[in-house]
Amino acid sequence: MDLTxxxxxSLFRAEARAWLEANVPQAPxxxxxxxxxARAHRAWEKRLDAGGWAMVPWPKEYGGRGANLxxxxxxxxxxxxxxxxxxxxxxxxxxxxxxxxxHGTPAQKARFLPRIASSEEVWAQGxxxxxxxxxxxxxxxxxxxxxxHYVIQGQKTWASRGAFADWLFGLFRTDPTSERHHGLTFIxxxxxxxxxxxxxxxxxxxxxxxxxxxxxxxxxxxxxxxxPEGEGWGVAMSTAGFERGLMLRSPARFQDTxxxxxxxxxxxxxxxxxxxxxxxxxxxxxxxxxxxxxYRTVSRLLAGxxxxxxxxxxxxxxxxxxxxxxxxxxxxLGDRAELLxxxxxxxxxxSWLDAYLFALSGPIYAGTNExxxxxxxxxxxxxxx
Amino acid sequence: MDFRHGExxxxxxxxxxxxxxxxxxxxxxxxxxxxxxxxxxxLWKKLAEIGVTGLLAAEAHGGMGFDETTLVLxxxxxxxxxxxxxxxxxxxxxxxxxxxxxxxxxxxxxxxxAAGEAVVAxxxxxxxxxxxxxxxxxxxxxxxDELHAVRPPDVRITLQPANDPGRxxxxxxxxxxxxxxxxxxxxxxxxxxxxxxxxxxxxAAEALGVCDxxxxxxxxxxxxxxxxxxxxxxxxxxxxMLANVKxxxxxxxxxxxxxxxxxxKASPQRAxxxxxxxxxxxxxxxxxxxxxxxxxxxxxxxxxQDLHLWMRRAWSLEQSWGRNPFHLERVRSxxxxxxxxxxxxxxxxxxx
Numbered sequence: 001m002d003l004t005x006x007x008x009x010s011l012f013r014a015e016a017r018a019w020l021e022a023n024v025p026q027a028p029x030x031x032x033x034x035x036x037x038a039r040a041h042r043a044w045e046k047r048l049d050a051g052g053w054a055m056v057p058w059p060k061e062y063g064g065r066g067a068n069l070x071x072x073x074x075x076x077x078x079x080x081x082x083x084x085x086x087x088x089x090x091x092x093x094x095x096x097x098x099x100x101x102x103h104g105t106p107a108q109k110a111r112f113l114p115r116i117a118s119s120e121e122v123w124a125q126g127x128x129x130x131x132x133x134x135x136x137x138x139x140x141x142x143x144x145x146x147x148x149h150y151v152i153q154g155q156k157t158w159a160s161r162g163a164f165a166d167w168l169f170g171l172f173r174t175d176p177t178s179e180r181h182h183g184l185t186f187i188x189x190x191x192x193x194x195x196x197x198x199x200x201x202x203x204x205x206x207x208x209x210x211x212x213x214x215x216x217x218x219x220x221x222x223x224x225x226x227x228p229e230g231e232g233w234g235v236a237m238s239t240a241g242f243e244r245g246l247m248l249r250s251p252a253r254f255q256d257t258x259x260x261x262x263x264x265x266x267x268x269x270x271x272x273x274x275x276x277x278x279x280x281x282x283x284x285x286x287x288x289x290x291x292x293x294x295y296r297t298v299s300r301l302l303a304g305x306x307x308x309x310x311x312x313x314x315x316x317x318x319x320x321x322x323x324x325x326x327x328x329x330x331x332x333l334g335d336r337a338e339l340l341x342x343x344x345x346x347x348x349x350x351s352w353l354d355a356y357l358f359a360l361s362g363p364i365y366a367g368t369n370e371x372x373x374x375x376x377x378x379x380x381x382x383x384x385x
Numbered sequence: 386m387d388f389r390h391g392e393x394x395x396x397x398x399x400x401x402x403x404x405x406x407x408x409x410x411x412x413x414x415x416x417x418x419x420x421x422x423x424x425x426x427x428l429w430k431k432l433a434e435i436g437v438t439g440l441l442a443a444e445a446h447g448g449m450g451f452d453e454t455t456l457v458l459x460x461x462x463x464x465x466x467x468x469x470x471x472x473x474x475x476x477x478x479x480x481x482x483x484x485x486x487x488x489x490x491x492x493x494x495x496x497x498x499a500a501g502e503a504v505v506a507x508x509x510x511x512x513x514x515x516x517x518x519x520x521x522x523x524x525x526x527x528x529x530d531e532l533h534a535v536r537p538p539d540v541r542i543t544l545q546p547a548n549d550p551g552r553x554x555x556x557x558x559x560x561x562x563x564x565x566x567x568x569x570x571x572x573x574x575x576x577x578x579x580x581x582x583x584x585x586x587x588x589a590a591e592a593l594g595v596c597d598x599x600x601x602x603x604x605x606x607x608x609x610x611x612x613x614x615x616x617x618x619x620x621x622x623x624x625x626m627l628a629n630v631k632x633x634x635x636x637x638x639x640x641x642x643x644x645x646x647x648x649x650k651a652s653p654q655r656a657x658x659x660x661x662x663x664x665x666x667x668x669x670x671x672x673x674x675x676x677x678x679x680x681x682x683x684x685x686x687x688x689x690q691d692l693h694l695w696m697r698r699a700w701s702l703e704q705s706w707g708r709n710p711f712h713l714e715r716v717r718s719x720x721x722x723x724x725x726x727x728x729x730x731x732x733x734x735x736x737x
Contacts, residue, residue: 077730377624
């Protein structure tokens with residue numbers, strides 16, 4: 001055991017910090033779920049990519065920096081420390097990218113990965129359907145083979161980033177006689193394909209962060225299939241761990257929230273009860289525990305381990321911690337907690353309310369926490385199904 | 386940066402686990418509960434033979450020369466077995482305290498501890514009670530700003546029957562003299578501070594094993610107990626309750642490991658890290674006790690069922706070496722007063 005950074009890791013941190021300090025926009029960008037914000041975030045991603053920082057753990061040939069997962073954590077720490085913009089292409093860089101890396105053909109890797117890293121192509125995810133949410137194996141949208149194309153018919157929903165994305169990845173039923181998780185295929189669909197209609201959905205926070213996507217005879221070339229036909233479920237599951245923890249939700253994000261929560265408490269110290277203060281400290285400890293557990297996981301992965309069902313533990317932990325931190329922030333804000341930032345009396349409420357609403361989605365997306373608890377109970381603890 | 390244990394510590398852990406599975410069964414623990422002293426010199430001797438009692442002592446003193454990052458793995462096993470022996474007080478606290486005191490005291494007592502021939506109890510102002518005072522061959526006790534080494538004939542011990550028969554506690558009175566004083570002033574304070582951190586770390590490590598065992602007992606029971614025609618463990622209400630314990634446990638373990646590292650390396654953040662570990666692990670164990678009992682239903686509420694061996698230990702570890710409000714205040718005073726850097730990259734020294 002060695003819980004110190006070596007010289008290489010420290011140099012990497014210094015390099016990342018210097019670049020971010022020189023390049024992170026001074027003012028926060030508008031939300032990437034607005035047209036203006038989406039443009040601004042794409043421009044930021046282009047700048048990140050030009051600096052070589054778009055996707056540090058990827059190989060250089062695919063637009064990465066060839067860094068290891070430990071350096072990835074260090075980069076994320078510096079990224080959040082610099083309060084750099086949210087990643088508009090998180091579906092692409094954190095979820096699809098690893099899947100292509102593992103299951104893609106050389107041609108697919110060369111075609112897609114650099115454009116994902118640079119966010120030249122922004123991705124939406126197409127898992128859920130109106131009748132396939134927690135029960136994702138109930139997917140009915142079909143992709144039937146017609147020569148060298150799949151013809152897609154059906155509907156996806158809750159496609160995050162759907163409103164402003166260029167492509168969608170998802171699972172489609174290529175064998176209409178199949179049931180459950182058999183006969184599904186992982187397909188990459190350009191959203192400008194004739195027969196594809198995107199209808200943005202306004203979220204709880206008022207923004208169009210997700211969308212319904214309708215397919216009416218949309219023809220997609222067979223070479224846009226990822227992995228073998230009929231084995232899409234396995235392809236999708238092999239990288240689910242990335243969404244539930246390490247990549248999409250690296251600890252720096254929650255440590256940043258915890259630090260801002262502590263700062264908010266100190267600014268409003270007189271109004272805070274002893275209980276509230278204790279709860280804030282507990283949240284800070286929670287964020288530290290999440291960081292420590294992630295470093296432990298990374299050490300294991302660097303030594304050849306794999307992410308398995310334990311990613312479900314991460315998902316439960318960070319999503320519930322995130323809600324707790326935002327609940328406490330609203331408690332500290334007291335009467336002002338319900339005010340929007342533009343309210344004349346709002347001084348200093350910041351974006352806590354908006355972020356609280358966003359935090360509420362955490363236990364729902366990427367598999368609800370009830371599903372995650374089933375996974376923990378059945379696959380880790382070994383309880384009977 | 387590498388958060389993994391080396392092969393030797395992991396092998397050691399396995400050895401201790403196998404040993405305790407054979408030698409410290411629930412029946413054996415119950416027998417010791419009934420014994421007058423609550424412990425077994427024979428078992429203590431065997432623990433010494435595999436290197437547990439003298440783990441932290443230097444090889445020159447007959448010890449193993451390992452550090453706290455290994456100790457926590459072995460203590461997790463002690464918790465898993467609800468071991469009633471004084472490993473925390475003697476092996477985790479007294480050994481390093483005697484090593485730091487050095488001189489003839491260390492020369493006399495460390496080899497005896499390593500050989501399994503002595504129990505050394507350590508008192509601390511954080512608690513009115515001393516663990517295993519009744520079976521100690523030497524007591525290291527605070528008195529104001531001084532630390533004293535006292536022999537059993539020179540103390541008055543009043544046993545305090547308590548909730549966990551596997552962890553005997555007592556109040557101890559003695560008359561400090563120049564002859565018993567082994568440290569004073571700043572040095573005594575520093576030694577006592579270190580003793581507290583080591584005791585709390587050890588409790589945290591043991592709590593991990595207790596929590597893991599409680600979970601294992603609950604999983605085993607609910608997998609075979611049937612109601613409504615199926616195992617009760619197949620119901621989501623039961624699954625989710627136990628999954629919650631697993632989440633708490635897995636997020637406590639690296640906190641304990643990091644605290645062990647900080648104690649071993651005398652990190653300036655030692656106290657902070659230890660308090661975080663004590664809170665995380667004992668609260669995980671408390672939830673484990675609560676939910677494992679609920680998962681068992683009425684059978685878990687009996688004296689006959691073994692579950693309370695670990696439930697009682699979970700509760701007694703919370704009381705030991707600083708109760709949780711004490712540790713929470715230690716963290717709070719650091720974090721809210723801005724005495725430690727917080728935010729992304731501050732988890733380890735040398736980061737942001």
